[in-house]
Amino acid sequence: MSQEQQIIEKLQHLSPAHLEVINESSGHGGYYPGKESHFKVIVVAEIFHGLRLVQRHQKIYAEVNSLLAAGGGAIHALAIHAYAPSEWQGEAPNSPECAHAPKS
Template identity: 80%
Template structure:
């Protein structure tokens, strides 16, 4: 099972009403086809109501800890955009370009 699918599966414990897991590995140094190392998560959940941003991130990290490099997994970087339902505007934030991204052309 791909890391992307594992992230999706493990984040289900937060009962998201909206979830996007985007593999951004191709925009980073050392990328090769099929590599999975950098992801962006956009998650909207009732569980985030009345929580500060850091508390939301802690919940996401706890849900996927085994997949993160610090937990022995292969995910090197995880950008988290966590919203309560009343905050969600339907837009996926863009990610900055990696300074060490492969150069095209």
């Protein structure tokens, strides 16, 4: 199972109303086809209602920790955008350009 699919599976535990997992590995240094090291997740879930940003991130990290490099996995970076349903406007911010991105 791909890293992306594993993230999706684990984040389903939060009962999201909306979930996007975007593999952004190609925009980072050392990329090769099939690499799965940098992801952005957009999670909209009722569980985030009333929680501060750091608490929302902690809930996501608790679900995916085993996939992150620090937890023994292969994912190097995870950009998190976590919203309660009442806050969700339909889009999350773009990720910044990586200083070590492959040059075209």
